[in-house]
Amino acid sequence: MDVTRATTAAAALLTAFGLDVSSESTKRTPERMVNAYRELLTPREFDLTTFPNDEDYDELLLQRGIAFVSLCEHHALPFTGTATVGYLPGDRIVGLSKLARVVELFSRRPQVQERLTKQIAVWLDEHLSPKGVGVVLRAEHTCMTLRGVQAPGTTTVTSSLRGEILNDERTRAEFFALGGAAR
Structure with missing residues (x-):
């Protein structure tokens, strides 16, 4: 997963929807958004016992x-x-x-x-x-x-x-x- 590219894309998407991603409370929103999707899309590995x-x-x-x-x-x-x-x-x-x-x-x-x-x-x-x-x-x-x-x-x-x-x-x-x- 290309986290840098995903974060840039998330920032562009949020900005396109009118969200100011430069304020103190939202500047890390694109990064948090990417981390949330990464968590949603990554299962833990396991061995079938x-x-x-x-x-x-x-x-x-x-x-x-x-x-x-x-x-x-x-x-x-x-x-x-x-x-x-x-x-x-x-x-x-x-x-x-x-x-x-x-x-x-x-x-x-x-x-x-x-x-x-x-x-x-x-x-x-x-x-x-x-x-x-x-x-x-x-x-x-x-x-x-x-x-x-x-x-x-x-x-x-x-x-x-x-x-x-x-x-x-x-x-x-x-x-x-x-x-x-x-x-």
């Missing part, structure tokens, strides 16, 4: 309420929400913090919610080889709530299912019930 499924656990494992922030690729405005991520273990189980890390890995980039949902599910399916994966994202898009239609409080819900969670009707129903989508 898995363990043998020694107990042959074969029921759903689900995490709800994983908070995330992403950036709408169409408007460069944030969308925020929560993820529900679940899987049916195969030979390995995952370190619990890693489910939230995978959500962060894919949310920290400009994109659309539909793609984000699918990226999380595909990545877990490929890296964990479970019997099934389910992901549900609920998010409020500021590009919709603060501008355009201006519909505050509106949430968008997307899902991506793989394996037995997709193909087995009872498992799919259990995933949505445990995840809170059945309410």
